[in-house]
């Protein structure tokens with residue numbers, strides 16, 4: 001019988017390890033916090049921050065927070081007390097990590113947000129084995145089995161090319177860190193000319209520093225001379241830089257594609273930077289844990305599925321996905337003729 005490091009799930013957000021020796025993705029400031037990736041709902045203003053170099057670059061740029069950044073490459077250990085912390089590739093977005101904490105009696109792995117297959121800007125997750133697994137279940141219902149990503153990417157490129165041939169502007173919505181760069185890299189590497197809103201473009205230098213190319217892509221400006229594809233966040237769709245490029249052909253790219261029937265878009269592509277249902281199960285099989293705690297999304301439903309499969313799995317209270325008929329938060333502003341909405345929390349799809 002193993003005794004992994006003890007974890008406590010803080011209702012304010014984050015995971016406390018060994019009575020506060022270390023925190024994972026805490027939102028409140030802590031003395032020592034690991035940040036799995038730079039989406040806003042995972043970032044706290046800690047005194048010491050353990051994360052990958054890419055995540056450190058994003059957090060600095062997005063928050064300006066001055067801290068002691070302890071940058072660790074994947075697999076490179078960080079020791080605190082009698083715990084050894086290692087980061088492991090999580091897919092999801094550039095720099096995203098799973099966190100493994102090993103103590104004298106066992107190990108715990110926190111998945112953070114993850115994806116088991118490669119994107120244009122990310123490599124697949126590489127989860128290690130662990131005794132206790134704490135995982136997300138954003139898409140933890142069997143109805144969320146995404147179509148093959150390569151086919152979806154090809155359809156997305158075709159949509160852009162057809163719109164440009166018809167002298168229309170294809171507009172792709174993606175949040176400012178992750179999805180936006182993924183779309184821009186996909187289009188530009190396929191030879192589709194594209195203009196990228198500064199909210200997304202400003203984070204591209206970190207991608208370039210990690211080898212991601214955006215050939216021919218430019219920052220989005222007013223008064224365009226040539227028609228090209230546009231990549232923008234949902235909140236910024238109504239800005240003049242986009243609207244003056246009409247006629248527009250609007251494409252939404254999201255794992256929530258099946259829940260977006262009320263959204264006014266010309267196309268919805270089911271491409272996510274999260275694991276789908278089958279990938280969630282794959283993670284569990286690869287980690288082979290003795291105990292599983294499930295957070296985020298369909299935690300209750302997915303934990304129940306895992307118990308049916310013979311695992312000792314539990315849902316962490318207070319986490320749920322959209323109910324039937326509910327449009328996921330970041331897309332609610334697109335259901336009708338728009339009023340500007342508050343900036344949706346990125347990283348929710």
Ligand SMILES: [Zn+2]
Nearest residue numbers: 037039113347
């Ligand atoms: Zn995320």
